[in-house]
Amino acid sequence: MSFAIEVNDLRKSFNEIEVVKGIHLCVKKGELLALLGPNGAGKTTTIEMLTTLLKPDGGKALVCGYDVVKNAKEVRKKISLTGQFAALDEGLSGIQNLILIARLYGFSFKEARSIAEERIQSFGLSDAKDRMVQSYSGGMRRRLDIAASLVAQPEILFLDEPTTGLDPQSRLGVWEVVRMLLKQGTTVLLTTQYLEEADQLADRIAVIDKGTIIAEGTPNQLKASIGRKTLLIRLAEQTDQAAINRLLADHHLTGFQDDDPFVYKIPVQEANLASQVILTLVNNKVSIDYFSLSEPSLDEVFLALTASKLKKEVVQ
Incomplete structure (x- = not known):
């Protein structure tokens, strides 16, 4: 070459x-x-x-x-x-x-x-x-x-x-x-x-x-290297955060609230987990206005890579 x-x-x-x-x-x-x-x-x-x-x-x-x-x-x-x-x-x-x-x-x-x-x-x-x-x-x-x-x-x-x-x-x-x-x-x-x-x-x-x-x-290889996607959920009405977290914990997941109290970002390793989360929330009468599943951004890749490097340096 x-x-x-x-x-x-x-x-x-x-x-x-x-x-x-x-x-x-x-x-x-x-x-x-x-x-x-x-x-x-x-x-x-x-x-x-x-x-x-x-x-x-x-x-x-x-x-x-x-x-x-x-x-x-x-x-x-x-x-x-x-x-x-x-x-x-x-x-x-x-x-x-x-x-x-x-x-x-x-x-x-x-x-x-x-x-x-x-x-x-x-x-x-x-x-x-x-x-x-x-x-x-x-x-x-x-x-x-x-x-x-x-x-x-x-x-x-x-x-x-x-x-x-x-x-x-x-x-x-x-x-x-x-x-x-x-x-x-x-x-x-x-x-x-x-x-x-x-x-x-x-x-x-x-x-x-x-x-x-x-x-x-x-770019796609680097995004895939951190092995996760982000499920974004916008609730139709504000719901108790503790209740949401308990439902997510059933799938060993953690949700992060955005600046908007109606929006949650949930890292998921596999796409089928996203559908399970949506089904769980709906079955528990959590009203959802909108949801999307996205690939990680390069911002997330860079933060993941530098955090991993820093962790190795601390261990050494």
Whole structure:
């Protein structure tokens, strides 16, 4: 199998504190791998090593087949990076920014203009191309920043928390841009702390916590790994919580009340348990307005994984 990125035992320390602790990763050509974790987990440090901005203290990483330390110059020819903050000249217009970057890559002015116009159109910025970037919204700046990253048509695009600080509508706009890039065959390594973002975009997810990869798989595989679903019940009228809990205890289950006193969330290992719970409540004259059975969210997966890791550390 051909990999765009191969990482083996990658390590990095700052002031004798190990921030990245032996990461192993493989990213297939044309896929999006989301590196998911909280602030301080080691996501950005990993990206900076893979993009040659930081030299690893140990391990090995190949990007497009080139060693990030021994062949850093070749790696840079194959990749592009969009960081957490837009790298744009606010005193220039959108089209001028892209022309400038294309010229820096060595394109003639005619070629640079053509590339810039094509990127502006692809990213839905035609109406604003002649406006100064300082007048752009956060979402427009982010789209222009990603467009700038694609001027040289990189094989791999690194997106380091590209939607941080954006409003929901702007975030959806960036997601559409990323989906377009994937359809064109671009390999993407995305870091994010937004679980929904990883769920929406990723072919595979690697969960990183305190510098180590604690789980890896497709979104569905990670959800299945915690082995439970959630039965949500909305009561037609408020019922004594103790009575509900006694009925659930008959099935060795525990219900958690939502902020809404009429709503209960009940983790169940198997779907047939959900039907038994509903039948028990109805038979005991508990009036139910609505119920649903859902797969675990990535939020629940992440909390389950990090709680399990913490428990192991305490035992050790």
